[in-house]
Amino acid sequence: MSIESFDNIYLDLSKEHGKCRFAENGLGWKPAGGGDAFTLDSSTINAAHWSRAARGFELKIFQRNSAITQLDGFQQEDLDRLTKIFSNWYGLRIDVKEHSLRGWNWGKAEFNKGELTFSVQNRPAFEIPYSEISNTNLAGRNEIAVEFAVSDGGKTNGHSGSKNKGKKASAGQDQMVEMRFYIPGTTTRKEAEGGDADDKEGDGADLEERNAVTVFYETLMEKAEIGETAGDTVATFLDVLHLTPRGRFDIDMYDSSFRLRGKTYDYKIQYEHIKKFMVLPKPDELHCMICIGLDPPLRQGQTRYPFLVMQFKNDEEVTLDLNLTEEELNGKYKDKLQGHYEQPLHQVVTYIFKGLGNKKVSTPAKDFTTHRQQYGIKCSIKASEGFLYCLEKAFMFVPKPATYISYEQTQSVTFSRVSGAVSALSTFDITVHLKNGAGSSQFSNINREDLKALEEFFRIKGLRVKNEIDEDANMLAAAMREQAMDDSEEEVVGPKADRGSADEDEESVDEDFRAESDSDVAEEFDSEHESDGSGSDESDVDNQVDDDEMDEDEDEPMGEAERPKKKKKTG
Incomplete structure (x- = not known):
């Protein structure tokens, strides 16, 4: 069997080159350093494009299931050999695509079978495979954000649940995480998908004039299979309040994943990405929170949310019948789920997450409660x-x-x-x-x-x-004691010491002290009054007081002015 080989070829933007071989029954690629080989049967090849790429020239192969395989690293002279291979063995013609190099940031977005193409003057400026798109949302009145699956050490973001999501993004050290398009005006669904707007055979809904950004959003959601799930929903919870990220989302529970549907954001998360599941009663005793830890985290633009926090009312009850057959309940979900629930809403959500995702539920430790007996x-x-x-x-x-x-x-x-x-x-x-x-x-x-x-x-x-x-607290108490000691004049520390005359009667001490120390002041005060011609009556009364009256008055208050009494004059 004839085989054509090409060396130094990179598969899907891989970091390592390898050898690519073409045969009549298909093609294969194997990395030069060893590892898993990639094969593609000739019956699955639908079309092929040739264009200039990062490492030389690229051969892009479109499969019948809308998947795209990129082989980069060819030389210009390899085109003739590949043209003969595809013509003779696969019965296909290789289309040569010339990219636009004008650098314009405005053009036309076209939805092809396997990728979104942005064209400038009828030449593609860049293409985005649907397999690399993880989510899209309306970011403004005429603006739409397209988020790409992010890979971290071989683990993909995987909001859509596809194993191929983010595979090509993991090839480089730098990864694009989001792109935004400004889409003004109105259009029809058929025009957005590249059809003829004058075709009258199309559905009336496809020909209806609508906002172009809304049509773009709905078409991309469908083409990239964002939010699409396999099988029917097992249970649905409407309008659930989320504290992180903030908003209200409908929760659709599926067999292997659950979906959050909001007014702006729409996510699908695999149960295998749930690393922690916690039920936390709120101290107000009116609400209960469910906290879900995710790895990789949920992403909204440049913001990552490693935890989802939902809040439920404790007294909000729900009656729910699961969309499962008796065989599934008695077989796959035996002892995990019940067919009918009639309990508080947060308990039903917990039971279903535990049954479908097979996750352990964590609750606050019983060894600790606050002073109000709360967790x-x-x-x-x-x-x-x-x-x-x-x-x-x-x-x-x-x-x-x-x-x-x-x-x-x-x-x-x-x-x-x-x-x-x-x-x-x-x-x-x-x-x-x-x-x-x-x-x-x-x-x-x-x-x-x-x-x-x-x-x-x-x-x-x-x-x-x-x-x-x-x-x-100990240092503060010591400082306060020292402060109290400094401020108190009567506190006794240790045995009482001999203080001499200070230990005498408090009353007599004060009177003796005033009699001795204030006598001169009093005389000067009286003399001043005499010199002014005032207070003479008070002096005459004082001169007539005998010794007995003096002895009696020593124990009485000093009078209205509280002045010390003047010494009695002796002849």
């Missing part, structure tokens, strides 16, 4: 208020920013008080330090009454705790 601790991360939960194996802060810290990653926990804060005596902070210098997270404004319960819980979990609040 959630009201606190904040920087300016964002929320609730901190102590689970069996980790801390969890919700709703935003949702933060998960396992006890295994925790190096130590520090209790501290914010200096200078008005509420410093009634609240405190917790700083969780991570191992290997990975950083720390601080939870602020926690009620002081929860301090002892937290210390006891951390002791049970074997966490290292440093309490800076008690150290500050």
Whole structure:
């Protein structure tokens, strides 16, 4: 059998080159360094394009199932050989495509069978395979955002659930994550797909004039199979409030995935991407939160959401019959799901996620409750208020920013008080330090009454705790005692010392002191009055007082003016 070989060929933008071989029954590619080979049967080849590409020239092969295979690294002279191969063995003609190099950012978007083509002056400027598109949403009145599947170490974003999503994006170090199109005016569905608007055989809905951006959005959703699922929905929950990301979404539960449908965003998430599932009762005792940890995280534009946080009312009940047959309930989902539910909504959602996704449900640890006998601790991360939960194996802060810290990653926990804060005596902070210098997270404004319960819980979990609040309190108490000692003139420290005349009767001490120290002042005061011609009557009365009256008056108050009495004159 005849074989044509080409060296240094890259498959689907791969990082490593390999050898490509063509035969009458198909083609194959194998990496030069060894690894899995790729083969393609000739019966699946539908068309082929030749164009200039990154590593030379590219042969793009379109399959009958709309998949696209790209072979890059050919030389200009290889075109003649490939033309004969496709003509003689596959009965196909290779179309030569010249790309537009004008650099214009306006043109026409065309939906082909396997890719979206953006053309400038009837020449393609770039093409986007549908297999690389993970999501699309209306970003404005006439603007649409197209998100690409992001790969991380071989793991794809996978919102659409296809294994091929993001395969080509993983080839390079830099990855495009989003592209936006501005689409003004009106159009019809047939025009958007490249059909003739004058064709009267088309459906009336296809010929209806609508906003061009809306038609583009709906067509891309269909072509790229965004949100499409295999099989019927098992259950649907409408208008569920999400705290992270903020909004209301309808939840469609399928056999291997679930879909979030909102007014702007539409996502499909595989159950295998769920890494954590937590049910967290809210301290207000009116609501319950369900927190779902995702890897890879959900993405809206440049924002990533590693956690979904839903909120339900505790008293909201639902009656639901699952869309499953008796054979499925008794076979695949035996002891996992029931055919009929009539319970609070958050419990039904939990049961179905647990049954379909086979996920373990985490709840707050029973060893800890707040001083109000609740599981959630009201606190904040920087300016964002929320609730901190102590689970069996980790801390969890919700709703935003949702933060998960396992006890295994925790190096130590520090209790501290914010200096200078008005509420410093009634609240405190917790700083969780991570191992290997990975950083720390601080939870602020926690009620002081929860301090002892937290210390006891951390002791049970074997966490290292440093309490800076008690150290500050001891230092403050010592400082207050010293201050009180300095301010008190009567406090006696130790045995009473001999203070001489200071230990005499308090009343007599004051009178003797005034009689001795104030006598001169009084005489000068009286003399001043005499010199002014005033107070003579008061002086005459004083001169007539005998010794007995003086003895009686010593124990009486000093009079209205509280002046010391003048000494009696002696002859």
